Amino acid sequence: MRIIVLEPDEVLHQVAKEVKKITPNVQKLLTDMAETMYEAEGVGLAAPQIGILKRVIVVDVGDDNGLIELINPEIVSKDGEQFGPEGCLSIPGYRGDVRRAQTVTVKGLDRNGNEVTYTGSDLLARAFQHEIDHLNGVLYTDIAEHVYEIPPEEEEKE
Ligand SMILES: [Zn+2]
Numbered sequence: 001m002r003i004i005v006l007e008p009d010e011v012l013h014q015v016a017k018e019v020k021k022i023t024p025n026v027q028k029l030l031t032d033m034a035e036t037m038y039e040a041e042g043v044g045l046a047a048p049q050i051g052i053l054k055r056v057i058v059v060d061v062g063d064d065n066g067l068i069e070l071i072n073p074e075i076v077s078k079d080g081e082q083f084g085p086e087g088c089l090s091i092p093g094y095r096g097d098v099r100r101a102q103t104v105t106v107k108g109l110d111r112n113g114n115e116v117t118y119t120g121s122d123l124l125a126r127a128f129q130h131e132i133d134h135l136n137g138v139l140y141t142d143i144a145e146h147v148y149e150i151p152p153e154e155e156e157k158e
Pocket residue numbers: 087088089090130134158
C-alpha cells in the first residue's frame with residue numbers, strides 16, 4: 001500500500017518519465033499500485049498519484065479484462081465521443097463532466113516486457129484516457145467543463 005498524493009501536490013502536474021528497463025522495482029510498483037487502487041476503491045491509478053514520476057498505470061473497471069497493468073502506455077487510436085462525470089482518487093469529494101473519446105486502443109508493455117494492446121469503450125476508454133493524462137501532468141479538472149462537489153457516498157474514483 002502506498003499513500004495517494006492529493007491535489008494540489010506539484011508531482012501531479014509533472015510529466016512522468018518513460019520506463020527504460022523493467023526491473024523488480026517496477027514490478028513491485030505495479031503490485032503496490034494495484035493494491036492501493038483496490039483499497040481506495042478506484043478504477044485506475046497512475047504512478048504520479050503515489051509520487052512516482054514513471055509512465056506506469058493500473059486499471060480495473062470490473063470487466064472481463066480484470067486488472068490491466070501497463071508500462072509506457074500510449075493511445076494509438078481513438079474513436080467517437082462520450083461526455084460524462086469523472087472523479088479522481090487525488091481529488092476526493094469532487095467530480096467533473098469531461099469529454100473523452102468513446103473508444104480507444106492503448107499499447108504498452110506488461111510486467112514482463114511483452115507488448116500488449118487493449119481496446120476499450122465507455123468506462124474503460126475513459127479510465128485509459130484519464131490515467132494516461134496523469135502521466136502527462138494533466139488532471140481531469142484541467143479539461144472538465146464543470147467541476148462540482150459530491151457527497152462522499154457517491155464517489156467513483158479513477
Ligand atoms: Zn485521477
